[in-house]
Amino acid sequence: MHIEKEKEKNLKFYNLKPIISPRHIAIIGASNNPNKIGNVIIKNYLSVGFTGKLYPINLTSDNIMNIKAYKSILDVKGEIDLAVIAIKAEGVPDVLEECGKAHVKGVVVVSSGFAEVGNIELQDKLVSIAKKYNMPIIGPNCLGIMDPLSRNDTLFLPTFKIERPSIGGVSFLVQSGAIGSTILDLISTEGFGLAKFISYGNAAVVDEVDLLNYLADDKQTKVIVLYIEGINRGKEFIEVAKRVSKKKPVIVLKGGVTDAGATAAFSHTASLTGSHIAYEAAFKQVGFIIAHDFDDMLDYAKIFDTQALSTGDRIAVITNGGGAGVLTTDAIYLNNMQLAELSKKVKAKLRKQMPSIVNIRMPLDIGGDADDKRYKDALDAVTNDPNVDSIIVITLFQTPGADEKVADTIIEYGTQYKKPLIVISMGGSYTQAHKAIIEEEGVPVYESPTAAARSLSALIKYARYKNE
Amino acid sequence: MHIEKEKEKNLKFYNLKPIISPRHIAIIGASNNPNKIGNVIIKNYLSVGFTGKLYPINLTSDNIMNIKAYKSILDVKGEIDLAVIAIKAEGVPDVLEECGKAHVKGVVVVSSGFAEVGNIELQDKLVSIAKKYNMPIIGPNCLGIMDPLSRNDTLFLPTFKIERPSIGGVSFLVQSGAIGSTILDLISTEGFGLAKFISYGNAAVVDEVDLLNYLADDKQTKVIVLYIEGINRGKEFIEVAKRVSKKKPVIVLKGGVTDAGATAAFSHTASLTGSHIAYEAAFKQVGFIIAHDFDDMLDYAKIFDTQALSTGDRIAVITNGGGAGVLTTDAIYLNNMQLAELSKKVKAKLRKQMPSIVNIRMPLDIGGDADDKRYKDALDAVTNDPNVDSIIVITLFQTPGADEKVADTIIEYGTQYKKPLIVISMGGSYTQAHKAIIEEEGVPVYESPTAAARSLSALIKYARYKNE
Numbered sequence: 013m014h015i016e017k018e019k020e021k022n023l024k025f026y027n028l029k030p031i032i033s034p035r036h037i038a039i040i041g042a043s044n045n046p047n048k049i050g051n052v053i054i055k056n057y058l059s060v061g062f063t064g065k066l067y068p069i070n071l072t073s074d075n076i077m078n079i080k081a082y083k084s085i086l087d088v089k090g091e092i093d094l095a096v097i098a099i100k101a102e103g104v105p106d107v108l109e110e111c112g113k114a115h116v117k118g119v120v121v122v123s124s125g126f127a128e129v130g131n132i133e134l135q136d137k138l139v140s141i142a143k144k145y146n147m148p149i150i151g152p153n154c155l156g157i158m159d160p161l162s163r164n165d166t167l168f169l170p171t172f173k174i175e176r177p178s179i180g181g182v183s184f185l186v187q188s189g190a191i192g193s194t195i196l197d198l199i200s201t202e203g204f205g206l207a208k209f210i211s212y213g214n215a216a217v218v219d220e221v222d223l224l225n226y227l228a229d230d231k232q233t234k235v236i237v238l239y240i241e242g243i244n245r246g247k248e249f250i251e252v253a254k255r256v257s258k259k260k261p262v263i264v265l266k267g268g269v270t271d272a273g274a275t276a277a278f279s280h281t282a283s284l285t286g287s288h289i290a291y292e293a294a295f296k297q298v299g300f301i302i303a304h305d306f307d308d309m310l311d312y313a314k315i316f317d318t319q320a321l322s323t324g325d326r327i328a329v330i331t332n333g334g335g336a337g338v339l340t341t342d343a344i345y346l347n348n349m350q351l352a353e354l355s356k357k358v359k360a361k362l363r364k365q366m367p368s369i370v371n372i373r374m375p376l377d378i379g380g381d382a383d384d385k386r387y388k389d390a391l392d393a394v395t396n397d398p399n400v401d402s403i404i405v406i407t408l409f410q411t412p413g414a415d416e417k418v419a420d421t422i423i424e425y426g427t428q429y430k431k432p433l434i435v436i437s438m439g440g441s442y443t444q445a446h447k448a449i450i451e452e453e454g455v456p457v458y459e460s461p462t463a464a465a466r467s468l469s470a471l472i473k474y475a476r477y478k479n480e
Numbered sequence: 481m482h483i484e485k486e487k488e489k490n491l492k493f494y495n496l497k498p499i500i501s502p503r504h505i506a507i508i509g510a511s512n513n514p515n516k517i518g519n520v521i522i523k524n525y526l527s528v529g530f531t532g533k534l535y536p537i538n539l540t541s542d543n544i545m546n547i548k549a550y551k552s553i554l555d556v557k558g559e560i561d562l563a564v565i566a567i568k569a570e571g572v573p574d575v576l577e578e579c580g581k582a583h584v585k586g587v588v589v590v591s592s593g594f595a596e597v598g599n600i601e602l603q604d605k606l607v608s609i610a611k612k613y614n615m616p617i618i619g620p621n622c623l624g625i626m627d628p629l630s631r632n633d634t635l636f637l638p639t640f641k642i643e644r645p646s647i648g649g650v651s652f653l654v655q656s657g658a659i660g661s662t663i664l665d666l667i668s669t670e671g672f673g674l675a676k677f678i679s680y681g682n683a684a685v686v687d688e689v690d691l692l693n694y695l696a697d698d699k700q701t702k703v704i705v706l707y708i709e710g711i712n713r714g715k716e717f718i719e720v721a722k723r724v725s726k727k728k729p730v731i732v733l734k735g736g737v738t739d740a741g742a743t744a745a746f747s748h749t750a751s752l753t754g755s756h757i758a759y760e761a762a763f764k765q766v767g768f769i770i771a772h773d774f775d776d777m778l779d780y781a782k783i784f785d786t787q788a789l790s791t792g793d794r795i796a797v798i799t800n801g802g803g804a805g806v807l808t809t810d811a812i813y814l815n816n817m818q819l820a821e822l823s824k825k826v827k828a829k830l831r832k833q834m835p836s837i838v839n840i841r842m843p844l845d846i847g848g849d850a851d852d853k854r855y856k857d858a859l860d861a862v863t864n865d866p867n868v869d870s871i872i873v874i875t876l877f878q879t880p881g882a883d884e885k886v887a888d889t890i891i892e893y894g895t896q897y898k899k900p901l902i903v904i905s906m907g908g909s910y911t912q913a914h915k916a917i918i919e920e921e922g923v924p925v926y927e928s929p930t931a932a933a934r935s936l937s938a939l940i941k942y943a944r945y946k947n948e
């Protein structure tokens with residue numbers, strides 16, 4: 013432990029705050045031509061209402077989107093936190109040199125055409141300029157950064173294709189741009205909030221080690237989600253990962269867990285993914301939460317973003333559908349948890365409140381005709397019972413009594429108590445509308461017993477790791 | 481084999497066709513009072529445009545929803561195929577006797593209050609009346625039947641809560657009403673077509689053995705989906721299951737696979753679920769496709785409903801996102817399939833067609849800027865290559881080139897060739913709109929690599945079973 017602390021002291025990190033949450037930005041390659049990436053980027057800044065200064069840099073025009081433009085970043089008088097570079101690859105080293113001379117605090121290079129197409133020499137030039145000026149670079153060949161709080165948005169994606177998410181506590185670190193844009197789009201639809209989104213591409217200078225380290229101390233970030241295909245600095249990664257994991261949950265989805273997948277990953281990002289078993293062991297050792305697919309990744313992020321940690325595995329299940337209660341019970345035990353056994357006092361009270369047909373045992377099937385009153389009594393019982401650690405509420409909104417009052421009752425108990433509470437609801441537009449209302453208030457809704465149980469199990473596992 | 485055939489001959493089955501696809505229906509308990517189930521049911525028949533004769537039976541009113549009503553089914557002159565009974569449990573035996581005397585061909589008892597609440601004696605009365613008149617009864621305590629083709633619809637569910645699905649090839653057999661209504665709602669949203677939906681409740685007379693046997697010979701039914709918690713007639717079930725499974729795929733989701741889940745199942749439907757291992761072994765033996773959750777169940781149904789069977793496991797993957805290709809490759813190998821190795825000729829042709837940056841190997845990453853032309857070339861190659869058994873097409877609609885023309889190209893190749901072709905697309909409203917277009921034409925779209933690979937693997941497994 014002592015040795016590790018020593019090691020950690022020796023790790024040096026760039027100051028990434030000016031890149032991620034900049035006040036003043038230069039856009040090199042900003043353009044009035046709507047077919048240019050530099051046009052999409054400056055329009056994004058204008059549309060999200062970026063409040064700092066924007067300096068378009070363009071060789072031929074002195075006015076870009078009605079903002080005064082400069083021929084070179086060296087012509088700009090004011091302080092610049094971030095330079096976004098969106099020009100052809102060949103021109104990048106020269107403008108990077110200028111960025112260094114202009115004392116820019118950091119750069120995002122969205123341009124592609126570097127190591128990913130075999131142009132290693134050109135990428136090496138970037139690395140040496142970064143070192144020369146001690147200037148952090150994200151990219152090249154990346155989407156860059158979206159930070160809804162500072163309204164930093166280097167993404168060059170058409171907004172009609174990808175909805176922008178709301179502000180929240182989940183940060184995403186994604187090497188691949190395509191995966192990144194898909195994730196962004198998915199989380200916008202799922203309606204949970206984004207802290208920082210960083211697609212870091214070739215990771216020539218700033219890599220996942222630096223970014224994880226940054227997010228560990230970022231107060232807005234409650235949960236970190238990481239998609240990786242390989243890690244270059246293994247030792248440093250483990251060191252930083254341990255530190256981060258004791259502070260906040262890190263969910264990791266790794267591409268290339270089979271031999272064929274690893275080969276495909278090498279062809280994709282030139283990542284040497286190494287042995288899957290070694291990775292899995294390393295992730296477990298540092299307390300990372302391993303997701304096996306996009307579904308898992310977003311399901312887990314949702315529970316960690318909204319629910320308190322809990323080490324107990326005694327789960328209360330309330331349901332208005334018998335079969336769904338059976339499937340959820342299966343899922344609970346298959347994920348190494350157990351049904352709670354209600355205390356005698358709580359049972360006696362419920363016996364008086366519930367219709368005689370209701371069996372006072374777990375899973376608590378409160379009947380296909382259950383209304384908000386019955387949900388309230390059941391929720392009151394389980395939230396106050398010391399024998400219950402977490403709660404799964406199943407509401408099949410297809411049944412007669414399940415309506416917006418039931419949703420309100422779930423929200424009331426899901427937000428006022430510290431016990432983790434999650435919901436299972438499956439169905440069409442009526443269900444989806446209620447799901448949106450419940451999730452809006454910070455109570456996660458899952459569309460299958462398996463997804464709910466897996467997520468709750470991940471929460472408990474991490475809570476235990478953190479408590480060790 | 482010889483002995484089994486003998487056995488099968490000895491199994492007797494009710495003629496269920498008049499219940500499932502009736503021409504003329506009596507509704508006992510039909511009512512003008514909108515709070516009565518008998519009102520919802522007759523309104524449903526009117527709203528779906530049932531074309532046969534409807535005979536409302538009501539003790540006090542001679543006009544129900546502007547249709548002539550009768551005091552007793554014995555007063556009806558015409559032939560009656562199906563009587564739907566929606567009155568209080570106590571009154572059911574008497575009207576059932578009348579149904580028998582009136583030579584009704586079958587009955588659906590939606591009323592509850594029988595064995596499921598311990599009223600076993602009352603349920604026994606139903607069974608003896610059914611035997612006396614050799615009259616099949618579905619229920620009691622069930623939602624009953626939805627057959628969009630004959631417009632039979634005994635379901636008493638409000639339409640604003642549950643959308644009605646379109647006509648298609650998938651039939652659902654569900655004991656539980658709540659699970660049934662949830663499934664109905666889900667498949668309406670998913671947009672794949674329904675053949676028959678049967679929720680059979682307490683299974684006092686007609687059970688899953690009878691219904692499976694019926695669906696085996698139902699021409700409209702291409703795929704059978706079964707949710708069960710337990711089986712009472714094990715031997716007969718196995719016999720019928722074997723016969724069905726050689727004719728068409730049966731997907732089974734079983735509730736109560738853990739000890740606790742089994743206990744919950746007993747409390748729910750009084751099903752003695754028995755050993756999970758024994759069930760799983762039995763299901764495998766008869767070639768059933770085992771689903772582990774709702775997701776699985778619907779994912780599998782979708783591929784079996786739309787794609788040709790194929791025993792080969794050499795999968796071609798076309799993708800416009802590298803990371804998604806990596807994850808899909810992992811999922812293929814984790815589900816015991818392999819990447820196809822393209823033939824030399826096809827590779828050479830692709831090399832000429834694709835940009836130099838595209839690596840001509842599986843997974844075939846055709847680039848983040850891939851448009852319909854590039855998809856067409858790639859699809860043409862893999863559909864015509866004898867080294868390819870099935871195709872997974874990944875389209876991240878977030879990328880610039882992916883649009884409705886790409887969707888049209890996928891549909892073209894997904895519908896004109898016999899090789900199974902499925903799509904992976906994840907994302908928000910733009911993606912969802914394209915997903916709907918593609919699925920409308922009969923090409924299944926999955927929202928994760930895992931779901932796609934699991935479904936394709938299930939298809940191959942079943943194809944091999946059938947070929948044995």
